[in-house]
Amino acid sequence: MDNQDNNLYETASQPDTATDAYTFLEFNTQGESDFDYPEFRSPVAWPTPSDSLGATSSAVDPTSSDHPNSGTQGVVEGLVASIGGLNFEETGDDDGYEFGKGDFTEHACRYCGVSNPACVVRCNVPSCRKWFCNSRGNTSGSHIVNHLVRAKHKEVCLHKDSPLGETILECYNCGCRNVFLLGFISAKTESVVVLLCREPCLNVNALKDMNWDLSQWCPLIDDRCFLQWLIPSEQEQLRARQISAQQINKVEELWKTNPDATLEDLEKPGVDDEPQPVALKYEDAYQYQNVFAPLIKLEADYDKMMKESQSKDNVTIRWDIGLNKKRVAYFVFPKEDNELRLVPGDELRLRYSGDAAHPAWQSVGHVIKLTAQEEVALELRASQGVPVDVNHGFSVDFVWKSTSFDRMQGAMKTLQWMKPVSVGRYIYHHLLGHEVENQTVRNALPRRFGAPGLPELNASQV
Known part of the structure; x- marks a missing residue:
């Protein structure tokens, strides 16, 4: 019995096709053409999405193919080619x-x-x-x-x-175009709506007599x-x-x-650079100067830009001669259109582009007074070649002076190099934000404060 068992295992591990029934079936699964799928081996056989619809005409005909699965392959290729032929276009609604x-x-x-x-x-x-x-x-x-x-x-x-x-x-009555003063008003009997400014037309008595319901005015x-x-x-x-x-x-x-700038320009390097913020305390005068010097430069550039942008064209001039025999030009410079205010002493440049009878001319002067009629009196430095027979077509420009900003920059440089010697130790440390003890000045003050020819100071002025 043991011999039979041994023979059985030996037959299973080493089959004898001639004498034993326990043998493995041998099939050639790799060599028959019925089980061959070349499209899974070759990447060239796979269709790409870029194939056009014309690929369907060259698909393999399942009736003439030697492979049983070639018909399925043709269907897949046709579907892929059809999808690849679809065109997806942007509508352009968001341009x-x-x-x-x-x-x-x-x-x-x-x-x-x-x-x-x-x-x-x-x-x-x-x-x-x-x-x-x-x-x-x-x-x-x-x-x-x-x-x-x-x-x-x-x-x-x-x-x-x-x-x-x-x-x-604009206003129906006076032509005012200030939209912050305009409002709607309707007629009492007609379905008519007009624009009317708040000042002064809304309070004009002549309009109250017309067929307007002034109580219905809305901004x-x-x-x-x-x-x-x-x-x-x-x-x-x-x-x-x-x-x-x-x-x-x-x-x-x-x-x-840059009037043509866009929001994309804000992303450019250097456009959105912020200056160093002001601190409460500074280590020394060098740090103090490094913080405030760029701020003064920015303020100077902004002040220069604002003044140079306040030019006015088509200005009407009224000529006169001052007591010092210098030419004085009178003209109206509207205050409401300017962020800056003219004061006596400001320098202005008066220009004339010229015409057939007069050459181009310009001269610099300073404001000597402002009249009650909002007229500016500009005294010119040079009186030679002034076109006094011309009253229209002049231009007025601001002359920017950097004196105040130069003084601030110079004071900070002095503070940086000379340090406490320039302003005193107590003021120096106070400017830098350091904690210093308050100094008390012990002096015998007089009971009465006054000067010859002037009234005495009262208690609130001492």
């Missing part, structure tokens, strides 16, 4: 909202990109002419109101494709936003680019030096 990219709409909002003609208005100042929408976005006021306030502009114009057409918003700008018929739809606000108040401040400052 107006990608500011600075692609075909940007000219009348799109310079902040967010909204370009609906019924929702945008143009700043009508000749040096600006930018378009803004009436949506708020992430700010408390609308974009057009934000721009008007920060740029100190007051005139706007509607789009030509808007319901009211290309219209400049054009309410809650930092223009009226409802200018507000964009909710869908346009959601699709618009989101901009923060900080970005608006930066781009408005950038427009003062």
